Amino acid sequence: MTEEDLEPLVQALRRDRIGLESPPDTVLVEAGAIRKFAKSIGETNPIYFDEDYARKSRFGRIIAPPTFPSCLIFSAMSQIPRVGPNLEALSRVLHTDDIVESHRPIMAGDRITSTARCADVFQRTGKQGAMLFEAIDITQTDQANDRVAVVRMITVRF
Secondary structure, three states: HHHHHHHHHHHHHHHHHOOOOOOOEEEEEEEEEEHHHHHHHHOOHHOOOOHHHHHHHOOOEEEOOOHHHHHOOHHHHHOOOOOOOOOOOOOEEEEOOOOOOOOOOOOOOEEEEEEEEEEEEEEEEEEEEEEEEEEEEEEEEEOOOOHHHHHEEEEEEO
């Protein structure tokens, strides 16, 4: 697909999708989930594993690594309404980035509510032709409705 072929799709998606939001999705963050995530990324800091150590820290309980908010985005993100043109011509999809803006650590016992919003649609040209990018912003709040993180997830279709 050429850049000229992609331009009408980009314009239609910008018109139809930017600003669409998912319903809120709430999860209870368990210490076990934090431990599994920390282990999977090779963390060794006891603040992510050891309840006694964490209790004596300034946080008072186990906290999640800074990239943990990315684990909580997919349910909310998948609930953004799929409107706009058919994208079957761009059958390959790649999740390219998660950019995490952390406001405070997520802690064991937090109830995190995620709401996803389509923030941008744009195009670029790569080695194999035109590519369609979509940026989704997922805002995460805690049980007191305080912002914990914002994750920008970017996908590319080509």
